[in-house]
Amino acid sequence: MFLELCTLLLFVAVLVAALAFKVKLVFAMLAGLAFFVGYALVRGHGVRRVLAMCGRGIVTAKGILILFVLLGLLTALWRAGGVIPLMVVHSVQFIHGSGFLLAVFLLNCAMSLLTGTALGTAATVGVVCATAGHALGVSPCWVGGAILAGAYFGNRISPISSMALLTANITNTDIYANVRRMLKTTWLPLLLSCAIYLVVGLCGFANDLSGVAGDSIYASDVAGNFSAEPVRALFAKEFSLSPWCILPAVLMVILSVLRVRSSRVLLLSALAALPLAFVIENHSLADVLRAVVFGFHAHTPELAPMINGGGFLSMLNVFWIVVIAGCYAGIFKETGMLTPLKSAVEKIAARTNSFCATLVASCVTACVVCNQTLTIILTHQLTENLDTDSAPGTTKLCDADKSSDKPNAIVKNESHALDLYDTAVTVIALVPWSVATAMVLAAANAPASSVLCACFLYLLPICRLV
Template sequence: MFGAVIWNLLNYKMILALLSGLCILVGLAKKRSFSFSQILGMCARGIKTTRGLLILFVLVGVLTSLWRASGTIPVIVSYATHLIHPQSFILVTFLLNCAMSLLTGTSLGTAATMGVICATSAQSLGISPMWTGGAILSGAYFGNRLSPISSMALLTANITRTDIYRNVRNMLRTTWLPLLLSCTIYLVAGFVLDESKSAFSAESVRTLFSLKFTLSWWGFVPAILMIVLSVLRLRSWLVLLCSAMSAFVIAFVVENCMLLEILKMLVFGYRAGVPELNQMVNGGGILSMVNVFTIVVIAGCYGGIFKETRLLDSLKSKIQKIESCTNPFVSKLATSVLVACVTCNQTLTIVLTHQLTSPTDESPGCRESHALDLYDSAVTVIALVPWSVATTIVLVAAQAPSSSVFCACFLYLLPITRLLARNRFKVLYNAG
């Protein structure tokens, strides 16, 4: 509950800040002799480009609520905790959070479920909260970048006009090395820092969830269905809809949820009604997407005004000079770091970095390369800014200290490996 309050408070302030910035942009556009009707048209056209994405956000909100009600998230978490052991705890924490974020596409949802379980387990075992928090943060944003149902992954595909499944395939080429290195570091850290005080009982977690859920194998169906349909490369909205429909049926038939209760949770989110479970499973629903929905709409207005008034041209020319001296990825990484530190918002970091670094070449291959650079920079670099909303809300939900940012190995290694292996990767990418 505390995490949710912080989330709403931070986003409320963020939206006010974005609206203030929008007012300044409108003033600058007016100063350039654009009328209010023209500026309104720019905003409308900018929002129109996000129309498909906003529909997906509604479906994601519905899905995350139904996955809770159908027992999908509880059954995955309860079975996953059997993998937790003291020496391999940090590594397993990272991998479990990677898996959960891949399945749900949400960093906050991952931190509030698997992250909470791992953080609680760490306290029981006497594991370093800093390393545990770093593993949770890395894992949460692993899927936030790579999952085909992640709102940020979909946003990036939308603004670059690329196919989400081709983007995922391209991302795998730059993911395996930092993933392998991160696993190695977390495994070594687990053995070096092993000061475990007690054995962790996965049965206690299962017992806790059994207070509300049946924990039957039916709970796996919505997740399996989503994976299978994604592999078959069905449209994103259809994948989400099919998984949500199966979860709806399971919630009604297996978990014995009342029809009116399910319809209510589609809008307001799932509520367990059990104090011990509230922090771990409460959430989802269409209203949970209102903040990101609003931010994307405002970001669309920003994009429309920037594009048609050419306010960013002078800054964009300087970025192009950096690119000419280095390479496209370096310029995007530098731009995303600067934007992330100033805006503290993941959506705006992605949109503005795209606006400032978008290539003049509109060929499909160039757009895919640009999208991949954004995934490996703007999408993840925001989580390394300690004062950003993206970082704060995950660490608060996972009960981890802010120093955990220093142990988020995957988030550092992803851009570093790209920088060190850029020439080799360019050859591999062109060959693919």
Template sequence: MDFLIAVIIFTLSLVLSISKGISTIYPLLIGMAAFSMVAYKRGHSLKNIAAMNIKGMKKALSLMPIFALIGMITALWRASGTISFFVYYGTKIMNPDFFILFAFLLTCVVSFALGTSFGTCGTIGVVLIVLAKSGGVNTYAAAGAIVSGAFFGDRCSPTSSSANLVAVVTDTDLYTNVKNMFITGLIPFVMTVCFYIFLSGKYPLNTKNTELLNEIASYFNLSFVTVIPALVIFFLAIMKKNVKISMLVSIITAFIICLTVQDIKLYELLRTMLFGFHLNPESSLAKIISGGGLLSMVSVSFIVLIASSYSGIFEGTGMLNDIQGFLVKMSEKIGVYLTTLFTSLATCAFCCNQTLPILLTEQLMNKIYEKKGLTKEHLSIDIENTVILTAELFPWSIAIAVPLATLSVDAGAIPYAVFLYLVPIINVMRLPKWSTKNLSVKI
């Protein structure tokens, strides 16, 4: 009963924060306090409870340098013209008769480079939705394609905070996970492309508003050299270099381009790395290109750290034992993957974000995977194929609410974001039981 009361307190605080537009840090702190009180009531000392919280947070500490690099790289890519290069030339080569397909493919490229769905929707996504509205394209269909592409990279980019979080909590290799995500996402990707080809035929772009593109070209030097920071990430990812090294090299490259190509002063560039890239608020590009910076990742870092403390409390007190027992029985009847999918849907609906469901699903399912003789890589890819995408199927989740608000559309766009649910559905059709220990070889 005490655990249920803590869950209700956390849920109510989360609902209130979302409805009032308050940072989720506060309900997470309330939840941490509520679950800590349950632990105290069950006989654990305050010292032990603090140790549990710290133990949980330690899992996420290794992510902090990566988050810092992500903040700086997204700011410098904006300042160096790298993002503008993708937006400008990607939109330029777009075939109006296949606008929705191009919207999906272009956002896939940008999101894989950036590793963030929010950043993708806030840059190329805004440009594409403006083009869709001016060209008479169904905005729900266009937004669905944009969201699908945005979460393509959010799921499998080496620079994605969620991909790095999954790798850390499951103790798996990031690039092995990326490879497995491409394997398990190939069929859903092809089916998504076919769907958007069909929608493109129904909703072609009638006109192309070039005002934004002209303003981008007038503000930035868009020579080919500006795309080098992104190419560095792609190349080093293929070479399986440490993601922190890859991002650091990209940051240095973008830094040099900012100084030499975009003529940004050194002190302005250092401020950009800390506070983000910001254009004149009167410019129509301000809301599209501005953003990033080291400080932009502070909130994300706190959210991950606080959410990680829950796993320490749950593990140390055994609060989730009853739920785990229920899931063990479920896995015997419907299989491990479907049980993971069910768990992801339940945790995403309850937690309204990606971070905590990742941690909860891993903690609830890891022993089941061990019992079935499955590797950590199996658990990792199943979390990527469920939690990372199912979180966006709930309109009240921050994971989808922010991108939709950025694109100025409502939840009517979610049914058109087919990649989000094709990946979980298609992977249900895999072998009912894992037949191999090497996921990368056979599925």
């Protein structure tokens, strides 16, 4: 137990130091990998076996790696094909300056609820909101926080979310019954989040006009209403703004509603933007290939801060984070490194209740493994045997179920599933160095400090505790 604890604390210390001194996260994670490999060697595992552990861990993360590649392709082609410019131009005209943050949060909530994917939400509505936020002079930190919170709202509660389905599967519960139970713990933090974003917008706490490219272009009237015409005129210098450019976005929504696999949705939507880049926007093959690899770059200087980005290289940093996190997963699973933590979690549950213990376990796990899927699975493994009656008030959310004819085992599974939904599924998005956070913020081009403004993700467990 002592060796495991020291190794984990050393890793956490390196991560904190990297954030404090603004060192790239990849280097900190490589240091952590060295610690965990050293731990496995000390425990008697040979070099070949440790390498095999890492390899098997990476294989389990291949699905996420593929999604990152497709996300880079999508974000580049949506820019080159005029999809994002068109969506920005039309969204800006409906945005009131003081209500922008609330609109961003609700738009991302709606999209993630509809599609069930935080990644797809960030790559579509999130990118549009981030671009519009820059144009309107809103703080990237607040915009990123609203996008992050909205993206993981649906990632948690949507019945077509892969993470929601995973949680239902490992707890042997019904996904639609889980959604109904989650509504009881969702309405209050949702309303509080809306109130916070509205107040912040009305009071002007999120204003950041220093980041706007030209005050005269994005000027607002005395009522705070931003004119869409200057924005349209600016984008029209380089893009056609044809209505046909909306088709890839519509296709993504339709395919998501039909529950098509996320990887296929991203690929098909990206391919749908390809002919638009050639025919509508008149880009050459060389221009498109450059955008796919290096990201799209506008020729108009005023547009560059808002529209540049995307491409495979933009996902490279996050790609390596996932690879290293996969190595962690393999080592943890086959060495049993986290097993001693189970007794500590049980002691916390005995002194408080099962939800508090699950929240602590999910926070620690998320900080260490940096992966949403692994956080959910490991937290489940650490807390699945907790007694939901271990403290007063723990099972209040399941009182209706207890009065029914359901066996105690089913009621316990449902209570445990709700604890996971309100902790592990969302807490991971508050860890700046986690894959779940990095992929959303990278797609929206938002700073890591945005996690401080993701109100819903904080309020959800706080409301459960209160």
